[in-house]
Amino acid sequence: MNDDARSGCPINLALETLGDRWSLIVIRDIMFGNRRHYRELLGQSEEGIASNILADRLKKLVAKGLLTRTDDPSHKQKAFYNLTEPAIALVPLLAHMGAWGRRHLPTTPELAIRAQLLEEGGPPLWEDFMTELRHAHLGVALPAAHVPVLARLTAAYEAEVARQRPA
Amino acid sequence: MNDDARSGCPINLALETLGDRWSLIVIRDIMFGNRRHYRELLGQSEEGIASNILADRLKKLVAKGLLTRTDDPSHKQKAFYNLTEPAIALVPLLAHMGAWGRRHLPTTPELAIRAQLLEEGGPPLWEDFMTELRHAHLGVALPAAHVPVLARLTAAYEAEVARQRPA
DNA sequence: AAAACTGATTGCAAAATGCAAGTGCTATAA
DNA sequence: TTATAGCACTTGCATTTTGCAATCAGTTTT
CATH class of the missing domain: 1.10.10.10 (Winged helix-like DNA-binding domain superfamily/Winged helix DNA-binding domain)
Known part of the structure; x- marks a missing residue:
C-alpha cells in the first residue's frame, strides 16, 4: 500500500x-x-x-x-x-455494471444491447472477449477456434440502431 | 432515459x-x-x-x-x-471490484480477506450474501438452510487483524 | 446541570469539472 | 506554394465538488 x-x-x-x-x-x-x-x-x-x-x-x-x-x-x-492486462481484466466488472444498469436504470435499447449479450453470455463469453482483447491490444495469439466477440457485439448494436430507425 | x-x-x-x-x-x-x-x-x-x-x-x-x-x-x-434491492444487486459488481483490486493494486491483507473469500465463493456465495442482505435490510425471510455470510466475512477479517497484530 | 449524542451545516481554500476557444506542429488538398 | 485540415492537447474562465475542521441546535445520558 x-x-x-x-x-x-x-x-x-x-x-x-x-x-x-x-x-x-x-x-x-x-x-x-x-x-x-x-x-x-x-x-x-x-x-x-x-x-x-x-x-x-x-x-x-x-x-x-x-x-x-x-x-x-x-x-x-x-x-x-x-x-493493458489490468484494464482487460475489468471486463467482468463492466459486464456486471452494464447488467445492473440495464435492470435498474432507464437505458436505451441500442446502447444496452451489448450489455444484454454480455450478461447472457456470462463468464465464458467474457473470457473469450478478454482473449480477443489480449490479441488486439497486447499482441497475444488467438486460439484457432476463436469466435469473434467484439464484431458480434458491434453487429448487434448496429442491428438495433437500424431497428430503431424507421426506413 | x-x-x-x-x-x-x-x-x-x-x-x-x-x-x-x-x-x-x-x-x-x-x-x-x-x-x-x-x-x-x-x-x-x-x-x-x-x-x-x-x-x-x-x-x-x-x-x-x-x-x-x-x-x-x-x-x-x-x-x-x-x-434497497438495487443496492443489494451491486454485490457481484463489488465482488469483482474487490477481486480486481486484490490482483492489481497493493492491498493490505486484513482489508483484502473479504474480497478474497467472495472471489473464492463465486456467484453461489454472492447469492447467499444477497439473500442475507434482503433479510437484514428488506425484511425478507431467510431460508431454513441459510449459512451466514456476513458473519463469516467479519470473522475472517477479525482473524486476519489478530494475525497481523503481534501479542 | 453538564456532557455526550444526533445528523447534519458552515466557512474556507483547493481541486476538479465543463465549455469553448486557442496553440503550434504535421499532413493533405487546392 | 499556399491554404486548409488534422493532431493532441492547452488555456481562460466560471461553476461545482471536495476536504478539513469547526459549529449548530435539538435530544439523550451522565
Missing part, C-alpha cells in the same frame, strides 16, 4: 484509480468502441466528454498502468492507445 | 449514479460493515470520509433509490439506513 492511499481495502484502491465520472467511460470506449486515438474518443463520445477531461484521464490511465500510449506511424503527433 | 443523462448506455447511467469517489464506499460500509447510522459511517470510516460528503452521498443515494432512511426509535434525530 502506498502512502497516499486512504486505506488498503481493494474496493477503496480500485475507486482511487477508477472512481470518477469518466475513467471507465474512456476504457469502455477503447474496449467496446475500439477507439484508439484522441480524436476518435473525443469526437465520437456518446456523452460528450470534454477535451481537457479526456486528455487528463488518458494521461492518468497511462500513468496507472491501465493504458499504454505509442506513436502512430501515420502522423508525427498521433498517439495510439492500447489496453 | 431522462433528459439530464448524457446517454442511455447502461454503463454511463450507472456511472452517473455511482461514478464518484465515495458512493460505493458508503454502500460498502453499510453492506459489509453493517453500519447503519451516520455517526458509525463517519467515525468508523477507514478512509476518513468528510462529514459533508457523507451527508451529501447519503441524501443522494436515498433520492436515487439505493438506500432508504427511517427514524430510529432510540433517538429523535437518529436516522437508520437500509439498502
Whole structure:
C-alpha cells in the first residue's frame, strides 16, 4: 500500500484509480468502441466528454498502468492507445455494471444491447472477449477456434440502431 | 432515459449514479460493515470520509433509490439506513471490484480477506450474501438452510487483524 | 446541570469539472 | 506554394465538488 492511499481495502484502491465520472467511460470506449486515438474518443463520445477531461484521464490511465500510449506511424503527433492486462481484466466488472444498469436504470435499447449479450453470455463469453482483447491490444495469439466477440457485439448494436430507425 | 443523462448506455447511467469517489464506499460500509447510522459511517470510516460528503452521498443515494432512511426509535434525530434491492444487486459488481483490486493494486491483507473469500465463493456465495442482505435490510425471510455470510466475512477479517497484530 | 449524542451545516481554500476557444506542429488538398 | 485540415492537447474562465475542521441546535445520558 502506498502512502497516499486512504486505506488498503481493494474496493477503496480500485475507486482511487477508477472512481470518477469518466475513467471507465474512456476504457469502455477503447474496449467496446475500439477507439484508439484522441480524436476518435473525443469526437465520437456518446456523452460528450470534454477535451481537457479526456486528455487528463488518458494521461492518468497511462500513468496507472491501465493504458499504454505509442506513436502512430501515420502522423508525427498521433498517439495510439492500447489496453493493458489490468484494464482487460475489468471486463467482468463492466459486464456486471452494464447488467445492473440495464435492470435498474432507464437505458436505451441500442446502447444496452451489448450489455444484454454480455450478461447472457456470462463468464465464458467474457473470457473469450478478454482473449480477443489480449490479441488486439497486447499482441497475444488467438486460439484457432476463436469466435469473434467484439464484431458480434458491434453487429448487434448496429442491428438495433437500424431497428430503431424507421426506413 | 431522462433528459439530464448524457446517454442511455447502461454503463454511463450507472456511472452517473455511482461514478464518484465515495458512493460505493458508503454502500460498502453499510453492506459489509453493517453500519447503519451516520455517526458509525463517519467515525468508523477507514478512509476518513468528510462529514459533508457523507451527508451529501447519503441524501443522494436515498433520492436515487439505493438506500432508504427511517427514524430510529432510540433517538429523535437518529436516522437508520437500509439498502434497497438495487443496492443489494451491486454485490457481484463489488465482488469483482474487490477481486480486481486484490490482483492489481497493493492491498493490505486484513482489508483484502473479504474480497478474497467472495472471489473464492463465486456467484453461489454472492447469492447467499444477497439473500442475507434482503433479510437484514428488506425484511425478507431467510431460508431454513441459510449459512451466514456476513458473519463469516467479519470473522475472517477479525482473524486476519489478530494475525497481523503481534501479542 | 453538564456532557455526550444526533445528523447534519458552515466557512474556507483547493481541486476538479465543463465549455469553448486557442496553440503550434504535421499532413493533405487546392 | 499556399491554404486548409488534422493532431493532441492547452488555456481562460466560471461553476461545482471536495476536504478539513469547526459549529449548530435539538435530544439523550451522565
